[in-house]
Amino acid sequence: MVSLSEFLLSRLEGEMISWQVQQEAASRYKQTIGQIEEEILSAGFLPARYQRNRKTISAAEQLTLFRSRVTVIGCGGLGGYVLEELARLGVGQLVAVDHDVFEEHNLNRQLLATMSTLGRFKAEVAAERIASINPSVELVPIKEVFSRENSERLLAGSQVVVDCLDTIGTRLLLSSVCGELAIPLVHGAICGWFGQVATQFPGEDTLGKLYLRCTEDRGMEKIYGNPSFTPAAVASLQTAEVCKILLGRGSLLRKRVLYLNLLAMEMDELQL
Amino acid sequence: MMKVTVKLFATLRHNRFKVAEHEYSAAPTILAVAEELGIPREEMALAMVNGVLVSVEQVLQNGDTLSIFPPIGGG
Numbered sequence: 001m002v003s004l005s006e007f008l009l010s011r012l013e014g015e016m017i018s019w020q021v022q023q024e025a026a027s028r029y030k031q032t033i034g035q036i037e038e039e040i041l042s043a044g045f046l047p048a049r050y051q052r053n054r055k056t057i058s059a060a061e062q063l064t065l066f067r068s069r070v071t072v073i074g075c076g077g078l079g080g081y082v083l084e085e086l087a088r089l090g091v092g093q094l095v096a097v098d099h100d101v102f103e104e105h106n107l108n109r110q111l112l113a114t115m116s117t118l119g120r121f122k123a124e125v126a127a128e129r130i131a132s133i134n135p136s137v138e139l140v141p142i143k144e145v146f147s148r149e150n151s152e153r154l155l156a157g158s159q160v161v162v163d164c165l166d167t168i169g170t171r172l173l174l175s176s177v178c179g180e181l182a183i184p185l186v187h188g189a190i191c192g193w194f195g196q197v198a199t200q201f202p203g204e205d206t207l208g209k210l211y212l213r214c215t216e217d218r219g220m221e222k223i224y225g226n227p228s229f230t231p232a233a234v235a236s237l238q239t240a241e242v243c244k245i246l247l248g249r250g251s252l253l254r255k256r257v258l259y260l261n262l263l264a265m266e267m268d269e270l271q272l
Numbered sequence: 273m274m275k276v277t278v279k280l281f282a283t284l285r286h287n288r289f290k291v292a293e294h295e296y297s298a299a300p301t302i303l304a305v306a307e308e309l310g311i312p313r314e315e316m317a318l319a320m321v322n323g324v325l326v327s328v329e330q331v332l333q334n335g336d337t338l339s340i341f342p343p344i345g346g347g
Binding site for chain 2: 074076077078079163164165166167168171188189190191192193194195196209210211212213214215216217218219220221223224225226231259261264268270271272
């Protein structure tokens, strides 16, 4: 039998390997889809699913993304979209943390909430969704409430943590733990037509400043709720920040917050 | 008389305004301005004067631009 690299080379189309060949290689060489993906990317080629990435994200960068681990805390409105976008982007290892199950009032905005997922654990549904999109991605579902006690175990080995929580107290805990563990945190929060995004690196206290005056666990969303488009918009901005942190590219929302108003279609940048 | 430009963001604009110029006979604190506008304390998460994050106890100066943001915490 020819070696795996020779096998892949012989089936190259342009600089790409089709999904069919990737699957065939996995079965022939008794490796996981993920291991084959790493082999393809390491050789400087691209699984064909990423062909529309390639003028934006190089094959070398695609390998960096594949070798990255990102933890998403909260799999509701923001988290569902963030996980979807990270998996399609090709981030290889995802940890999805949420103790909750889908309920009817999630259906207006949460990507993973469907008629068939009502009553099911959000983290488990996330794992199934991601497996159906990109089998190269390993998603670890965690059905636990994020706490100081489990924080180190949940965040260990992650290059970036994404704050998709819905309570201010837990957001501040996450911020503090990320500081201690020296992990960059991408924050997003939503309320009605409005949202905010910020990236906090270790040693910075962006979330502490944002919520300094807050004595309650919820913001104005307790009154206004959230429509379908606000989580999608904010989650996409968060994912772009994660991508840039992992690749070391572009300008990040550090020491500033982007404040979105989708009703007036305004974006304001606040220096913190 | 002193003039302060007040900018409101997100939900704080409901039944109020986006930007307005206010006149005061004596220099007010940010809290006093918020109270005058009927903004409850818990609806004021961030106050910035001339683009700088400040304490809500801060006394405003003539010509200042005050921006007030509500807390946003949903996910």
